[in-house]
Amino acid sequence: MTAIVDYGVGNLFSLSSSLKALGLETIITRDADQLRAADRIILPGVGAFGDARAKLDDTGLVPVLLAESARKPLLGICLGMQLLFDRSFEYGEHAGLGLIPGEVADLRGDLTDPALKVPHMGWNSLHIVKDDPLFKYFRDGEYVYYVHSFYARNCADSTLGTSQYGNVAVTGAVRRGNVWGTQFHPEKSGDAGLRLLRAFAEL
């Protein structure tokens, strides 16, 4: 059973549809016991970091997620991935969950080519920098779908894959212990994304 954390942030429908298309048993929940009983957990999210963190805090699930991430695979997607880091500088400074060392910063601050647009939107090739069971069905260089203005940095030790955007190697996929994250949306990344989710479901 894969539990998708429902904390009022993110389109859970497309994600749960993708998992169901893979034939995976899925539950959308904000119930601590269901998260404890699940085989693995997905933390989704879009929008603003501060708001998402506040909403996650409101659910009271943060301690549960921290505890369960030591026992079973946890995957953060997009903003859900950003939340895994120590902190974010998205219009202020916000504390993340601290599960992966690193920070989340504005892409615009680091891009040197003014011809590049922000948000970084659309398909980009994911370059695997560290092999991982998450890539069991994924080939180096396959295209994945991004929609983001902020990105994780200073997290080289945890980085599994990057996508080049101008001078910036955008952190695309990360892992530390039982905790994985993707900046891109696997549920919007076609067949390659589905294969990545399948691999996660087999962890």
Next chain:
Amino acid sequence: MQIFPAIDLSGGQVVRLYQGDYDQMTVYGQDPCAVARDFLAAGATYLHVVDLDGAKDGTLANFDSIAAIARQGGLYIEVGGGIRTEERIRQYLDLGVSRCILGTIAVKDFAFTERMARKYGDQIAVGVDARDGYVAINGWKELSNEKGVDFCRRLYKAGVGTVIYTDISRDGAERGTNLALYRELSAIDGLNVTASGGVSSLDELRELQRIGTSAAILGKALYTGRLDLKTVIEEVGSC
């Protein structure tokens, strides 16, 4: 895509105009800060604020309201309406506003616009309002003889990274936005294009995202309930 819910201010109230016509004004709220908080609670990262009174006469009639919204924090705020001097730009930036939008002045004094863009970088954007493809000025009452798309190219060369392009004929009308226009604008290398005016469905927003439009401003469609901000951000928002 970056989603900017809009707050248009007149006399301290939250209003919407129909196609820029001050005689066709609908009041949607008395408390701009409360509206901003609602947007924040729906997951907004960005906020588009227009001082309609300032746009009309260059005064600072809504400065306190904008200051109060900025003080609440939590949002990237861009402000337009009556910004015609560097002093005014500084006043807003000092409040904690993230980006100032130059409007009519960008057409009338291009050299000033270029100077500000070079000096303040992405803290400056230009609002290009156009009707039938041509740039409109002076509260949308007059048309210049330059095509909107050409003006955007010229702005980008002058260091302006973001253009907020409003198709006047669609604004506040909820008749849908001009996708062909935004396709053409979004194809300009490097220029971040914000779509504004008439955006009223999720399908349009998905299409805007697909063609590479950086941001969209949502106004009337949010106030009438035609679009739900939280749903929009969940579907097409960036993080």
